[in-house]
Amino acid sequence: xxxxxxxxxxxxxxxxxxxxxxxxxxxxxxxxxxxxxxxxxxxxxxxxxxxxxxxxxxxxxxxxxxxxxxxxxxxxxxxxxxxxxxxxxxxxxxxxxxxxxxxxxxx
Numbered sequence: 362x363x364x365x366x367x368x369x370x371x372x373x374x375x376x377x378x379x380x381x382x383x384x385x386x387x388x389x390x391x392x393x394x395x396x397x398x399x400x401x402x403x404x405x406x407x408x409x410x411x412x413x414x415x416x417x418x419x420x421x422x423x424x425x426x427x428x429x430x431x432x433x434x435x436x437x438x439x440x441x442x443x444x445x446x447x448x449x450x451x452x453x454x455x456x457x458x459x460x461x462x463x464x465x466x467x468x
Contacts, residue, residue, distance in 0.1 A: 362419045363398035364407060367429045369415035370394055371466050372456035375449045378407035378416060389443035390436060391467040392450060397437035413457045436468065 371393050378394070379387045386400035387407075396407075396416070408416045417423065419430055456462065 362403055363401040363433075364396050364403065364405070364416055365419055365422050365430050365433050366393070366395050367415050367417060367422060367426045368461075368463055369413040369457070370411075371462045372459070373413055373415075373449055373453040375412050375453060376443065376446045377410040377412060379443050380446045381406040381410050385442050385444045387443050388437045388440035390440050393436075393466055394443065395433040395436045395440065397442075398434050399437070439468075 374389075374392055374394055376387075376394065383404060383406070384400050384402050386397045386402075388395045388397055398419075403418075405418075408418075422430060450456070
C-alpha cells in the first residue's frame with residue numbers, strides 16, 4: 362500500500378509533508394504534489410503534517426477521489442522530486458477552503 366495526495370492539495374501545495382518524508386517520495390507540479398508509489402514506504406509521517414488533510418492511505422482515499430491513486434502514479438513519472446520544504450502557493454489559505462478544484466490541476 363502507498364499513500365496518495367488528493368484534491369485538497371490543488372492550488373495550495375503546502376510542503377510540510379516533504380520535510381518528514383524519509384525517502385523523498387514527493388514529486389512537484391506547478392500547483393499540486395504527488396507521491397511516487399514506487400518510492401513510498403508507507404511510513405505515514407506525511408499524513409499528520411498536511412494542513413489540508415490531503416494525504417490518505419491508498420485504501421482510505423475518500424469516495425469520489427479514487428482517481429487520484431492512478432493520477433499520483435502517472436504524474437510521479439513526469440514530475441521532479443521535491444526534497445526541501447518551500448512556501449505554499451500565495452493564495453493557499455483561500456484555496457484550502459475550496460472543495461471542488463480538480464479542474465484547476467496543472468499537469
